[in-house]
Amino acid sequence: NAGVMQNPRHLVRRRGQEARLRCSPMKGHSHVYWYRQLPEEGLKFMVYLQKENIIDESGMPKERFSAEFPKEGPSILRIQQVVRGDSAAYFCASSRQGTQETQYFGPGTRLLVL
């Protein structure tokens, strides 16, 4: 039973380019959450999605960041026109239901912006 999958594991972008991060939830899970972790810091909630719906995007910057979870395929976190401050580890987590359910984390994507 595969866990949460994320790819790529490492991503290097130059300032101004786009970064696209993918997350495949665990089998049977329809709820996906994205978190950002800056070096030596904790995890900050960004966005919560169910299939084809954004439930809560209160932690996501309004500019340059977007997320989707289409009916088919993985959830995608897209960062346009990346800046050095976007360098971080981006983790996604998934849960079966959306209430009081354990969230299981993927291995993360480490984004480095040069």
Added chain:
Amino acid sequence: GENVEQHPSTLSVQEGDSAVIKCTYSDSASNYFPWYKQELGKRPQLIIDIRSNVGEKKDQRIAVTLNKTAKHFSLHITETQPEDSAVYFCAAISASGGYNKLIFGAGTRLAVHP
């Protein structure tokens, strides 16, 4: 908004000693409290969780206690081993609004010395 405070930020113990990490939360509607362990460069992994209808839960050397009145919960690790060295994060989840969002503490870096 919701907030979770975690103390201490760093903790150093000798192998075999106990370690205690404490967290407080602000949202009285919070009803689920997981603890995650994160080793360097790895994903956060759930080690234990507690729901608001119980006051204590134990799993081998790890225990968690919850005081809903005071809005705080603690992680206790007994007979610590070097492999317990990692960053530990507490989190609180609120089901208000019909969905859950994990709010993390800032983390505690535990070092267990042989």
